[in-house]
């Protein structure tokens with residue numbers, strides 16, 4: 001064996017010997033090998049994920065880096081789920097005026113309490129909404145749906161009424177402009193009294209504690225006005241699926257807006273690398 005310490009004198013060795021040493025060094029150089037994928041479903045190595053995480057806030061980045069396999073497991077499931085569960089509908093992102101979910105069903109035909117007749121929701125929400133109402137009932141809580149699907153035109157009238165009553169600036173903190181309401185998706189639900197005190201009622205506390213288990217996410221949490229653009233709304237939940245609420249809780253601190261912004265920015269990047277790692 002040639003001691004590696006002799007490499008400084010390599011220029012004096014015969015050519016064949018230099019090639020042999022070169023091959024030996026290449027074999028030892030692990031850094032020259034491509035890094036392996038972190039997860040079998042994605043062709044993503046740790047250094048590539050790190051590049052994404054450089055553009056994410058430090059707390060979220062650390063959570064993802066530490067549990068990257070669980071994270072990618074959940075991302076794979078979110079990508080496979082209904083896209084409307086993760087579409088960003090907020091102050092800056094609107095739905096088309098003519099967007100109407102194609103699977104609206106009348107809540108009056110289901111065993112669920114409502115504040116009036118005529119509410120409709122996307123059929124995709126119903127199994128988990130019914131399961132949640134049943135779980136609440138077992139705990140002695142009766143869930144009541146007070147608002148569900150709202151059309152663009154309905155939201156237009158509602159927003160104008162708020163502007164008339166409060167002025168535009170104050171109205172924007174409590175009411176979405178037409179096209180910007182999650183209710184137009186047919187997957188958002190207002191529960192109970194639609195009042196600030198709802199969060200302090202037994203009913204509101206139950207929903208705050210358990211809704212995530214059924215795929216319902218609090219859209220406008222306390223103290224998140226700067227991020228969401230809305231005041232605290234303890235009654236307003238959006239259905240994002242059970243995998244969605246797990247991803248939101250485990251990696252985004254329960255902040256729906258933060259998670260949906262991340263997915264809006266990066267879902268195409270993850271989707272493009274999905275399935276490329278294996279058969």
Ligand SMILES: [Zn+2]
Pocket residue numbers: 147183188189190235236237
């Ligand atoms: Zn609402």
